[in-house]
Amino acid sequence: MVPEQMEKEYMRTGHMGCPGCGVATTMRLALKVLGEKTIVVIIPGCHAVISANYPNSVLTVPAFHSAFEIAAPTAAGIANALKLRGDNDTTVLAIGGDGGTFDIGLQSLSGAADRNENFIYLCLDNEAYMNTGIQSSSSTPENVWTMTTPGGRRGRKKNLMQIIAAHRLPYAATATMGNPFDLMEKIEKAKAVKGTRFIHALAPCPTGWRMAEDLSAKATMLAVETKIFPLYEIIDGTQYRITHEPQGIPVSEYTKIQGRYRHFKDEEIASFQRQVDADWEELIAKTKIRA
Helix, strand or coil, X not given: CCHHHHHCCCECCCCCCCCCCHHHHHHHHHHHHHCCCEEEEECCCHHHHHHCCCXXXXXXXXXXXXXXXXXXXXXXXXXXXXXXXXXXXXXXXEEEEHHHHHHCCHHHHHHHHHCCCCEEEEXXXXXXXCCCCCECCCCCCCCCCCCCCCCCCCCCCCCHHHHHHHCCCCEEEEEECCCHHHHHHHHHHHHHCCCEEEEEEECCCHHHHCCCHHHHHHHHHHHHHCCCCCCEEEECCCEEEECCCCCCCCCHHHHCCCHXXXXXXXXXXXXXXXXXXXXXXXXXXXXXXXX
16 A cells, blocks of 8 residues: 555544444454545445434445445445446445354345455454354354353354355455454455455454453464464455465463463363364465365
8 A cells, every 4th residue: 555545544533432443443444445535335244333424424434324234235236337328437335244154144245245345344353243242153153151141152163264165255355453454454465356355354343252451452363373264365265365374373372361261271272272273274285275
């Protein structure tokens, strides 16, 4: 990005996000890249509270608040309306949390992706329904504490990127606010492509993750360096590329700064490490496949 783009802001100060909110920071970084010719689709979630409604919206670009389960088709409708008006420059950005993407909005996202509708979908994944009181979602990691899983969630986190890859989208990628330039570069790439593009961003919630509010960036960096949340991109659903080589430090460095893992015993940490190592090997194998 050129310095002028870095200086531009499309979110005003004074939003309603909690201190250290990863959702707010990721939204801000994405909008810096997309610029003023952007229309944002917002569904219920923390990002809806952060953006707020007119006349109190913190966004300086147009935004449309839609229902929980239809971020993707709402974005597709706006994109098609722009096409009919001959507007080929405006980017439509749909934003959903993990609840609105992994769970409630997955069906409509799949339909829009199947039609390869022309918009960017940004999933801000804080691994639970944080806005309504820290309830478990299918993005919540196994054995992790939430208000609805006080003894630890049963079942592993849904591998959404494999589902996305199965749709053979022209561009999909993972990103975090702790690696901001990697994130913005991927938004830039997504902006340049037509069709359905998908960005899966890990967005820490200090409240739900039960950690200090100044640890959000560190938590995402540790998620990447432990290989829990590797950074990669997928072209046409088949071509995988790692965009940052992780250090491979133990997963315990990530879990020990978060209270939601505080009940983990040595055997649960060891099981988590085995899962992460196996997932990493599976990802590396995909990078060696040529379509």
